[in-house]
Amino acid sequence: MPELIPPPDKSISHRALFLSALASGDCTIYNLNQGFDVAATLACLTELGLSASWDERGLKLRPGPLSSPNKTLNCANSGTTIRLLLGLLAGADIKGFLDGDDSLRARPMGGISEPLCSAGASLRLTRGAYPPIEVVSGIKRDIAWTAKIPSAQVKSGLLLAGLVAGRSVRFSEPLRTRDHTERLLAWLGQRISVGKDTVFHPGNPLPGFRIAIPGDPSSGAFLVAFRLIRPGPPLVLKGICLNPTRMGFYNILLRMGARIAWDITEEDPEPVGNLFVEHSGRLSGVEVGPEEIPSAIDELPLLGIIASVVEGEVLVRGAGSLRTKESDRIRLLVKNLLRQGAEAEEFPDGFRVKGPFIFKGGAYETAGDHRLAMGFAVASAAFGVDSRLDYPLAPSVSYPGFWEDLRRLSS
Incomplete structure (x- = not known):
C-alpha cells in the first residue's frame, strides 16, 4: 500500500510564524511549509524584527521588538500574508507599505481594511480596496465586526490586531471558517471562545513554543x-x-x-x-x-x-x-x-x-x-x-x- 506524506500545512505554517513574532520567548517550528507563500511571510516578518535560522531540526525563531520596516513588505502572491500583516501592523501601530505581484494587486482587501478602520486604523489602499496598501496608523479601540463573506484570513488578521494591541475582538461571520488561529491561541493560553461569534480577550504574553506542522x-x-x-x-x-x-x-x-x-x-x-x-x-x-x-x-x-x-x-x-x-x-x-x-x-x-x-x-x-x-x-x-x-x-x-x-x- 503506497504511503505519502503531504507537504506541511500552508495555513498553519503562516499562523505559527506570525505568533512566533509576537511571542515572549524563542520558538521552534518543525516541518514548516517550504512554498513561496510561506517564504513571503517569513521574509516580511524578518523585516519587522523576527530573527530566524535553520538547523537540522527545524526553524529557530527569536522575536525582537517590532519596528517599522525600512522597505516595502513584499507579500508576493500570498493573500494570507498581506491580510495577516495588515492586522499585525495595525494592531502594533506600525507604519508600513505592503505590496505584491500583479495577481495580489487584483485581489480586493476591503474585507480586512474595513474592520481595521472601524477600530480606528488609518489605511491607504489603491483604488479604494486593492494593494499596494499603506498602514498610516493603528487601531484605537476594541474590534467588533460582522463579516458579510466568510474569511478565515480576515478573522485571523483581526485576532492578530487584537492580540498585539491588547484589544478585545468579537467577530461574527455567516458560516464557520477554518479555525487554526483560534486553536493556536487557545493552545498558547489565551482566552478565546468560538460559538456563534469568535470572542477574544488577550491575556498574558504569548510564551515561546515548539510546534510541528502537520500535512496539508x-x-x-x-x-x-x-x-x-x-x-x-x-x-x-x-x-x-x-x-x-x-x-x-x-x-x-x-x-x-x-x-x-x-x-x-x-x-x-x-x-x-x-x-x-x-x-x-x-x-x-x-x-x-x-x-x-x-x-x-x-x-x-x-x-x-x-x-x-x-x-x-x-x-x-x-x-x-x-x-x-x-x-x-x-x-x-x-x-x-x-x-x-x-x-x-x-x-x-x-x-x-x-x-x-x-x-x-x-x-x-x-x-x-x-x-x-x-x-x-x-x-x-x-x-x-x-x-x-x-x-x-x-x-x-x-x-x-x-x-x-x-x-x-x-x-
Whole structure:
C-alpha cells in the first residue's frame, strides 16, 4: 500500500510564524511549509524584527521588538500574508507599505481594511480596496465586526490586531471558517471562545513554543483525486491535518461514494492522523451549497476535475469568492474543461460539470494559479496523457514536491 506524506500545512505554517513574532520567548517550528507563500511571510516578518535560522531540526525563531520596516513588505502572491500583516501592523501601530505581484494587486482587501478602520486604523489602499496598501496608523479601540463573506484570513488578521494591541475582538461571520488561529491561541493560553461569534480577550504574553506542522489536507486532495480517477492500490496519506474545518472536500467525496476513511492519532493543537483512499469506480453526482463552501474552498475546482469519473453532475453554488483567488478559478476551470470536451458551464458564484468524460491533455491555461496547475496535471497524469502548463512552477507556491509525488503515483 503506497504511503505519502503531504507537504506541511500552508495555513498553519503562516499562523505559527506570525505568533512566533509576537511571542515572549524563542520558538521552534518543525516541518514548516517550504512554498513561496510561506517564504513571503517569513521574509516580511524578518523585516519587522523576527530573527530566524535553520538547523537540522527545524526553524529557530527569536522575536525582537517590532519596528517599522525600512522597505516595502513584499507579500508576493500570498493573500494570507498581506491580510495577516495588515492586522499585525495595525494592531502594533506600525507604519508600513505592503505590496505584491500583479495577481495580489487584483485581489480586493476591503474585507480586512474595513474592520481595521472601524477600530480606528488609518489605511491607504489603491483604488479604494486593492494593494499596494499603506498602514498610516493603528487601531484605537476594541474590534467588533460582522463579516458579510466568510474569511478565515480576515478573522485571523483581526485576532492578530487584537492580540498585539491588547484589544478585545468579537467577530461574527455567516458560516464557520477554518479555525487554526483560534486553536493556536487557545493552545498558547489565551482566552478565546468560538460559538456563534469568535470572542477574544488577550491575556498574558504569548510564551515561546515548539510546534510541528502537520500535512496539508488541501495539498493531499490532489493525491486523493489521482487515486479516485486512476485505478491502483489503496493510498495512505500520513500525518495529515484532520481539522473538521478543513474536511469539507473529503466529506463531499464520501457523499459521492468515494471509499475514504481517516483516523486521528493526536489532537493538540490540531487533530492529526492518517487518511486512506481506494479507487472507487464511478462516483455519484453531487450538489455543493453555500454552507459547505468554507470548509472546501481550496478544493472546489478539483471537484470539477473529479467529475471526469462521475455518473451525473457536479454542481457548486455559493462560491463566488473563487473568482478573486490567485485567478478567477471558476472561469479558468470551465474554460479548460470545455477545451477537454467536457460539458461544463459557469455561474457568477459557481459551476456545473457533467461527467463522465476523458481528459485529452494538451495545453492548460492557469494564470499561474497553483491549485489549477496541480489539478490539471493530476488529471492528465491519471488519464496517461501529456499536459502543458503555462506556469509549470506554480505548484511551488504551496507544494514544492508536487511533481516528484505525482511521478511516484504515476509509476
